[in-house]
Amino acid sequence: MKTAVIVFPGSNCDRDAAVALERVTGRPAAMIWHGDSALPEGLDLVMVPGGFSYGDYLRSGAVSARSPIMQDLVRRAGEGLPVLGVCNGFQVLTEAGLLDGALMRNAGLRFICEKAPLRVETADTRFTRAYGDRKDVTIPIAHHDGNFFADDETLDRLEGEGQVAFRYAANPNGSARDIAGITNAAGNVLGMMPHPERAVDPALGGTDGLGVFESLLGGRS
Amino acid sequence: MSEINPRYADGIDEQVALEHVTAEEYETILTELGRAPNRVELGIFSVMWSEHCSYKSSRVHLAKFPTTGERVVYGPGENAGVVDIDDGEVAVFKMESHNHPSFIEPYQGSATGVGGILRDVFTMGARPVALMNALRFGSPDHPKTRQLVSGVAAGIGGYGNCVGVPTVGGETNFHPGYNGNILVNAMAVGLAKREGIFTAAAREVGYPVLYVGAKTGRDGIHGATMASAEFGEGSEEKRPTVQVGDPFTEKKLIEACLELMTENAISSIQDMGAAGLTSSSVEMASSGGLGIELDLDHVPQRETGMTAYEMMLSESQERMLIILKPGAEPVAERIFRKWDLDVATIGRTTDTSRLVLKHKGEIVCDLPLDPIGEKAPKYRRPYTEAAKPAAVDPKSIADPADLGAALLTVMSSPDMASKRWIWSQYDRHVMADTVASSEDPADAAIVRIHGRDKALAITTDCTPRYCFADPREGGRQAVAEAWRNLTAVGADPIAITDCLNFGNPERPEIMAQFVGCVEGMAEACEALSFPVVSGNVSLYNETDGKAIPPTPAVGAVGLIPDVAVRAGYGGMAEDMVLLVVGETAGALGASIYLREIEGREEGAPPPVDLAAEKRNGDFVRAEIRAGRAKIVHDLSEAGIAGAVADMAMASGAGAKLAYSGELPLAAWLFGEDQARYLIAADETTAATIRENAIKAGVPVEVAGIAGGDAITVNGGHALDVTRLKRANEAWLPDFMAGGEVMAAE
Amino acid sequence: MKARIHVYLKPGVLDPQGVAVATSLNHLGFDEVTAARQGKLIELDLDGADADAAQARVKEMCDKLLANPVIESYDIELSA
Amino acid sequence: MKARIHVYLKPGVLDPQGVAVATSLNHLGFDEVTAARQGKLIELDLDGADADAAQARVKEMCDKLLANPVIESYDIELSA
Ligand SMILES: Nc1ncnc2c1ncn2[C@@H]1O[C@H](COP(=O)(O)OP(=O)(O)O)[C@@H](O)[C@H]1O
């Protein structure tokens, strides 16, 4: 499986993402600079990593969403290329219009770094199928702007179409309807605030994030 | 009196001179120069001879620290200490204070403190991999405390999280002694290849001097200059003294510098910290025995009309000075442009041993470097040691009716309560190598070396109560506890950095605290083969003649050869035996128990027996390495009771403590005797550990058995673990919710 | 020319910062505060002197970058 | 009554957000933007109808909570 990680100035989970991808796929991920204009051909997954791209200035993800590589990413996502945005990556994908809603300041106004118990809301996506019957997983969160917002109509649609991939078991940040991660309508783009790439190594306390990557490989965890 | 005439030049008069340096120092300048300094030159002397840059009150005492050792690659004198961690790799670390700025503006002050200490580490070619922070706030009752806690935590998190370096641990105390002067000490740890280390000393003549990073503004220009006539035009508003940090620029600066470091382009490199362009250029040139010439017109500037004085004294953040190898300019420019950072060649090295500055075609400064650096003032300030307080006789302390209630009170007191409210704002896991951090039951943070099985153990420690009661003993204890913390997770302690926070050294009783602590630390470092490789001194932490408690914070680093073989204090389970390693004498002087339960802050601190410390620690480490001791906690504040409470809360299990010796129960439970550890192990393993201890001549005692839902003592005094945990977790959030606190940025 | 842009959260979008401001002010004894909202103030220095053209360009900047239409609205004031 | 408060960084204080906004607008082709500054916009709903009294109270709110006098300045607009 051929994967790539987009690197913005201020990305800081890019290496973590690459390590996780290599661990799961056995192949190093290509690191793609935000200023490039095109993604390589033949990719099976693009990951938009966490961090503070452009310092989160103005709005989290706003400036990165307008960088050159994103135009190609939007185009390729439209053609069905799987895209996984984690944390800041989720923010970038909403700002780029690939996913619905917006991520606002946490309701408690503070940065939160905690282990978050989650519910796998639908195992019927290409990012969650490896979880199978497993509903409860714990994946760490670390963000300041993870408070998912969309209007009621959009939320109803997301829920109705099975686009809510993960929910918080104990809402940490005020997200509408406890939403922690959503997919696009076509199901090839997932954005989530929790960091699955931080939960793939038993030595670091937990492997509940593996399912996201294994799902993409087509396996079961 | 000097013969030099005129005594003053460039519009400087006696008053302006005294705003910069002391009368005596001004005479020295006249003598050294043979003429009156101009304003730029006076400004340069003023910052270079400040306590902060020259260490004029502390230098003679810092020399007492042992600074060499088998693993020491670079000790004090570089931007950060460097120690060997095998396989051609080194760990690079240092701790620094940002006390005053954090009191004025807690968010930006603490944020820029983190930024500064990170630069000290990556300047040396190391990728920063961990941050720690040691915080001391005033009394929770003080009206400013809540806002300061909120701002400092948000600032540290705001900077570290954005830069993408995990903040893995630290410590937080509250005491009225810090009401007017909080302490914000930040430590950074980095990793590098041994042959990939960069230093600051200029080596060759005629090499280009490169300025990189953020533009220079009028940030934080020396307070002493505020009243000077140079700022004639312009309002108060034009002169912010607080620097604003830009972690995004810092992140880019880290990546760009580390990238350039792989290009064989850098001759030497230095961050611009306190006194910015002045101290970086002076230090680079003088440590290499060369001179340096800068053309300030080329300095990237954020504001218009900046004077030479302002540029040289600006403390704008996120800037570095690099001496390039000739011809390397294009590669440097390419890399810094790619990262959207300013880059400019602003001068070159010379063989004159002078600092020469040009601005708008004129020479605005021409100073010999020797007097600025080598000949900086060095004071042997007088000191008078206070009488040592008497030891507290454990038998004089009556047992309370309910020890369980006392334990609950102690564990939910401000110093002992969980600091989750603070550290949950820190990204502890970015970089994906954090094995143990604030949330984990371990006495030191553990950060795996990327791609390997080995790991660093990191801790910060200091017990200001002890230092106040007896500086020497307190200094020894701070080092001993740091060493014990590293040992308790199974690490080989390597070396320390420090941040020596004290009051006004011109007062003999304060100077005595400083000298006592330093000498005590030095003794402990010597005895434990635990050298000092870097550090920082922060003096004048006092308000209205009231000094802070002496606070020599110690930051320590150790090596765990195989991260799978380590210890923590979670996982205590039914029927495990609790062993106390080390001798319990019931030392309650200056203890948490005495303060929280008896309302007294008095008595001699626990004595530190360095030989016992070493023997007991080496024993425990060997038991961890042998795979027998897996659940280990060092005994420190609140003694056996505090450690059992921690283990119980981390494990969700109770413990039945039993004691039938001579000491009153409270002294046995809460005494803070040093050189001790608590180990929990199944019965068979515990028996082996016990036998081994006896064979090794290490005191060992069975303190009880794990089990149940409560902590009990001799069958009574039950304290439910769930209740304990709730109270321990609740104090800080409840305190913070008790008043209005705005989002800090 | 200068542009001053106010970026507001749309009605119906929960504003945690605004809520915190109101609560904190009430705590401090400012009981007359019944609600608060927090938005952004962006000031731009612009080359060129044609106000109409500038208005159109700044609107484009807002739509493309400065405001997120999912949650925010904005207004623009130009001055010489 | 309503109060609209603009909170600015004082001149000379580094404004990383403003710099990022200007750079990003330039990248997007808005070359006419020569500088940007970012501040806060706070809107308050207030009980009571006396504008002078309100002005004084809102000033007190700014000094006590809404602006950080070390790095920020502010202005206040009241409307009915
Ligand atoms: N308390 C101390 N113990 C050991 N070394 C110290 C101590 N204080 C300062 N040093 C050393 O003195 C040098 C100068 O320190 P400092 O001015 O704080 O560094 P920087 O210029 O990077 O801010 C450093 O090498 C530092 O490690």
Ligand SMILES: [Mg+2]
């Ligand atoms: Mg330095």
